[in-house]
Amino acid sequence: MTILEAKRVGKQFAVKDSASLWKKKVFQALENVDLRLDSGRTVGVVGESGSGKSTLGEILGDLQHPSAGTVLYKGRDVRSLTKAEYRQFRRNVQYIFQNPKESMNPYFTVEKILTEPMQVLLDSYDAASARRRAAEMLGRVGLAESALGKYPSELSGGQCQRIAIARALLLSPEVIVCDECVSALDVSIQAQILNLLKDLQREFGTAYLFISHDIGVIHYMSDEIIVVNHGHVVEQGEGAAVIRAPKNDYTRTLIASAFFTREAARCGAL
């Protein structure tokens, strides 16, 4: 089932023109992106930093408004949802951010971090059962229940990212936007987190929008790949096809550089 759909979305920012006192220049962050997120599938967005891929992720979850095009949630324009429907949308579209530690309030304990979204978004909220579910979910992402009483500063980056994943999953969302969610982690922990995400997807049938600059990670995770460069989609297609037979030069460069890094690492040059 199609949950989220972007139809020709674009985003412009007005930036100050250094040559003039009042004129503003238009910066095109994103142009004409179409994509569909179906349950149980992963769409990977790859591109270098500044290419507009995070903007795309934020537009899909209505954290930013597109300046062109529409975002459809189950076939309906997100902007036209009623208040109750919008709450459902918020619940069903969750985020895992790049820097797990910074995505959690340092003044909150893990328990509060995990239960707050439920408190805000679920109609039938009670503290005791929320705590129980949080503890269960911690086990599911490979952390001990004792973590509930800790603060983010007492946990490592990998542990924090597991908590961020738990926070997203606790709402049983239909879509999770993973915005560079493993980039801040060590390579060994990256693999653990990616596998965890894949297992959970199999279990819950969640759709992922997976945003990363690392084409290796994207290749590992995605059913469909979108390559963006300077706000333009340069290539879009089935994951294996894009990697095996890239049609665009930019995609080829990305793949080649990833291959180069891996080879160099193997030879001990890096």
Added chain:
Amino acid sequence: MKRKRSFSLTAGAVMVALIVAMCLVSFVWMPMDPEKMDTANRFALPGAQHLLGTDQFGRDVLSRIMEASRWALLVGVCSVTAGAAAGSAIGAAAAMLGGVLRSVIMRFIDGMMSFPGILLAMMLVTVLGKGILGSVLAIGIFMIPTFSRLVYSMVLENKQRLYVKAAQSYGCSRRRIVLHHMLPDMLPRLITQFSSSIGGAVLLESSLSFLGLGIQPPTPSWGMMLSEARQFVLSYPYIAVAPGVVLLITVLGFNLLGDGLNDRFVKRSSR
């Protein structure tokens, strides 16, 4: 970790404690009735009978200072509380709303800030009426810009944090974001500002009373006592010295306390 002992914090706390103690004692004991006139004993020198002497009507200066401390602290705390609450709400709203409304609110606040404090307070008292309520409201309104600018900038700073974006992504309302996610971070600076502002408020209240716009006789106030003593300052200087010194201790105490709290809690936690 051993914290460096802060001189301002200790000195400020001692001074504030002194004034607060004086205020509390005044409820159970005062040397004399502060409003009782004794024309036979006008301008009595400080001594065993009157520790700080008597004024032009023979009223005991120490008793009057003690009673005035209640009003000074009451006006100081109430006005700053009101100003802080209103100012913080305005600042947070402006920062969270953005757009045209933000500019309108903040330019208005800037406009208020450009008035000298005593002038603004005098204008407000003229409109709101003399007396304690008038002073509280006037000083409270005077405190609004300070707090709204402070909270405005802190909310803008906090808005950049990733956890605020995360909170937004799971549906927290703007109100909830400010109260639950930003407030813990802002609290130390707000408390610091609160303490320093009380010093300013007490001084402003005394200025209004000095001009006859604040607390009205026969209720004593430090500013009024100074103003009355001014006429006799050449012949009987000691009547003016005592309320002046107490006012100095209060204002200095709250300012030092604010500085000390700032050193202790704000600078330490800023990463």
